[in-house]
Ligand code: NDP
């Protein structure tokens with residue numbers, strides 16, 4: 001185990017006994033960034049089932065004003081942000097009489113610092129999650145991290161800041177939550193490797209000839225999970241698993257050669273840890289994001305739930321296979337970008353965001369998405385130790401290059 005992971009793990013460990021008692025009796029005040037998305041909606045379902053444990057302080061949305069208003073009437077947050085300024089007046093008219101503060105574009109990065117917030121759940125999609133997460137950590141807020149792109153783009157910066165500010169980052173991504181759960185009580189034990197499971201997406205077993213012609217609506221049909229459009233496409237291309245490999249290197253302080261990806265189409269084992277003695281621990285359950293969301297908000301406690309339970313008699317087969325890196329090149333590209341380090345994962349992410357958006361607008365085909373990413377990785381200048389401004393520039397430059405390649 002590297003020095004980085006040891007310090008992360010010990011950091012959680014030191015607080016454990018102390019916090020277990022304290023948390024059991026105090027409500028946590030939550031800011032949900034991206035409350036109108038798939039994770040945001042499920043987080044509010046979790047909160048509404050456990051009002052004795054959680055209180056909503058802040059909700060933010062991109063442009064879905066109607067849903068934001070509906071959620072705010074129900075959960076009565078202190079503050080809301082609607083990014084789309086054309087929707088601001090509508091939200092203001094609806095919520096001002098309820099004494100809810102309403103802000104628009106640019107405010108997400110500020111509201112996360114409010115004194116009353118205990119945990120910021122980052123459920124924005126893509127690069128937009130980076131700045132609010134940095135500001136929240138600087139303000140000493142613990143993070144429930146769904147927005148994996150934040151760690152892909154600037155893992156070194158984020159983990160360094162979290163360390164400096166004594167902030168914990170609780171994973172929401174189901175695989176990373178699984179690893180986190182396997183590590184409870186094991187913080188002091190060396191990890192040999194982790195095994196990240198992947199469903200394989202809707203095109204598992206297909207060849208490149210087939211993939212050339214798949215449509216947006218076929219790619220949006222995930223076999224096991226109901227998620228936002230961007231992550232659903234990332235799952236179909238296996239870029240999602242690539243992003244998760246990079247996310248895991250930072251969260252758990254692992255080298256790339258300590259991370260194995262295994263395709264497990266049933267999505268029952270959410271991931272595994274193999275310790276130095278060869279023992280393997282797995283976390284299992286039905287594919288339901290509400291559990292990792294709840295655990296990230298309630299750690300170190302397990303709160304009783306009525307979520308459907310796994311019935312082993314109904315899952316006779318758990319199967320595993322190697323991922324096909326030649327057909328699904330995005331996974332190989334993510335390993336390469338992570339190996340090079342520096343600003344290359346930021347390039348990978350920006351190029352992928354542009355490519356996915358263009359695929360969703362039916363401007364490029366399925367296989368062209370990895371062509372765009374590969375070309376950007378070879379064209380954007382390498383920066384070994386980027387600072388925040390370097391990430392901003394890299395992201396901007398890569399988006400321009402990706403659009404140039406596509407047009
Ligand atoms: P969605 O697309 O469903 O939701 C995204 C949310 O962010 C919406 O509330 C949207 O607002 C808001 N938003 C989008 N762009 C911006 C922006 N530029 N500025 C401000 N707000 C914005 O995404 P998901 O919930 O699926 O995913 C969120 C994150 O969680 C992603 O990083 C994803 O990888 C990760 N994740 C998701 C999982 C899932 O099951 N969905 C599982 C594991 C990780 P609006 O709708 O109002 O426009």
Ligand code: MG
Nearest residue numbers: 173174175244
């Ligand atoms: Mg995941």
